[in-house]
Amino acid sequence: MEQASLTLEQVKPGDRLPELAIDVGVTDVVLGALASRDWRPMHHDKDFAIERNGTRHIFVNTPHNAAYFERYITDWTGPRGRLGRIQFRMKDSVFPGDRMVFHGEVKDVARDETGCGWAELSLRLTVGEKTTTECSARVALPTAEDDNPWRRKGAEWRP
Amino acid sequence: MSELPEEVRSWIGQKRYEEVGEFDVERGYIFTSLASVQNGNPLYWDEKVANDLAGGIVAPPSMISVWFRPHYWAPGRTQQAQPLQVHFDLKEKLGLPEAVMTDNTIVFREPVRVGDRLRTHQVLRSVSDEKTTKLGTGRFWVIDVEYENQHGESVGTESYTGFGYRRKA
Numbered sequence: 001m002e003q004a005s006l007t008l009e010q011v012k013p014g015d016r017l018p019e020l021a022i023d024v025g026v027t028d029v030v031l032g033a034l035a036s037r038d039w040r041p042m043h044h045d046k047d048f049a050i051e052r053n054g055t056r057h058i059f060v061n062t063p064h065n066a067a068y069f070e071r072y073i074t075d076w077t078g079p080r081g082r083l084g085r086i087q088f089r090m091k092d093s094v095f096p097g098d099r100m101v102f103h104g105e106v107k108d109v110a111r112d113e114t115g116c117g118w119a120e121l122s123l124r125l126t127v128g129e130k131t132t133t134e135c136s137a138r139v140a141l142p143t144a145e146d147d148n149p150w151r152r153k154g155a156e157w158r159p
Numbered sequence: 160m161s162e163l164p165e166e167v168r169s170w171i172g173q174k175r176y177e178e179v180g181e182f183d184v185e186r187g188y189i190f191t192s193l194a195s196v197q198n199g200n201p202l203y204w205d206e207k208v209a210n211d212l213a214g215g216i217v218a219p220p221s222m223i224s225v226w227f228r229p230h231y232w233a234p235g236r237t238q239q240a241q242p243l244q245v246h247f248d249l250k251e252k253l254g255l256p257e258a259v260m261t262d263n264t265i266v267f268r269e270p271v272r273v274g275d276r277l278r279t280h281q282v283l284r285s286v287s288d289e290k291t292t293k294l295g296t297g298r299f300w301v302i303d304v305e306y307e308n309q310h311g312e313s314v315g316t317e318s319y320t321g322f323g324y325r326r327k328a
Contacts, residue, residue: 034191034195036224054326062263066265067198067219075199079201083221084266088264089262090260090262150213151212151214
């Protein structure tokens with residue numbers, strides 16, 4: 001059954017997304033690499049990561065990082081939320097044993113010329129006191145109960 | 160500081176590595192990705208929700224790069240295929256043995272659907288002068304990857320910033 005989705009009028013600048021904490025293990029890092037068919041050794045071979053990359057362990061790869069942010073955003077929006085754009089900067093790596101905490105804030109809410117509702121989000125991934133990834137995202141939200149951003153095509157979709 | 164080799168300079172703005180994905184977009188891999196981040200969005204798990212909202216099963220947008228990443232092995236392949244080949248070409252031509260990705264921007268257009276066969280190409284946008292960071296000395300570069308479906312519709316553009324470097328002695 002479809003879960004409820006946020007609508008544009010329920011969201012305003014300054015709103016915070018609920019924090020999400022995830023403990024990362026070796027298996028998570030390897031599964032994320034496999035899920036993105038990334039066979040580079042620094043995502044599964046600890047000796048390689050230490051000796052060649054100079055890091056302390058294997059680390060979460062880029063597409064896995066993106067998939068975590070996507071999950072964080074759509075956990076908040078519900079299934080009608082449709083990602084238009086995501087941008088992130090990895091300042092530090094996430095290693096097995098780390099507890100990742102996702103944080104987010106609504107920066108802006110608007111309708112574009114086609115009537116599509118958009119929320120602009122500022123997001124962060126922290127491990128302890130350190131911000132490991134900064135992220136911004138633009139996600140389409142329904143403007144009414146019967147609106148559905150997934151039905152937009154071509155010129156009606158301006159991510 | 161060393162000059163950028165002419166060959167590398169000539170790659171900037173050039174459409175390279177036009178490829179068709181080796182396999183169709185498939186649901187099993189969507190489940191693997193969802194499991195890797197514990198994403199329970201019913202749009203991807205419940206066919207009725209997918210049909211009602213998106214007219215069929217769609218892939219999570221963030222999976223866009225997965226569909227052209229080769230499997231580790233394929234019959235007849237003599238060397239390991241690399242995703243984002245321009246990145247590896249740069250490491251080789253610039254003599255930078257290590258590299259990391261720093262920034263990633265993805266713009267999502269038409270939804271990617273189960274059964275789609277995506278096409279892609281890569282464009283090197285820029286290469287920086289030599290810079291020194293805590294990792295070592297090297298160069299930053301920006302590579303765009305364009306993706307479209309079998310109907311010629313854009314499904315997205317991904318832009319990577321990489322840093323190729325030599326570790327400090």
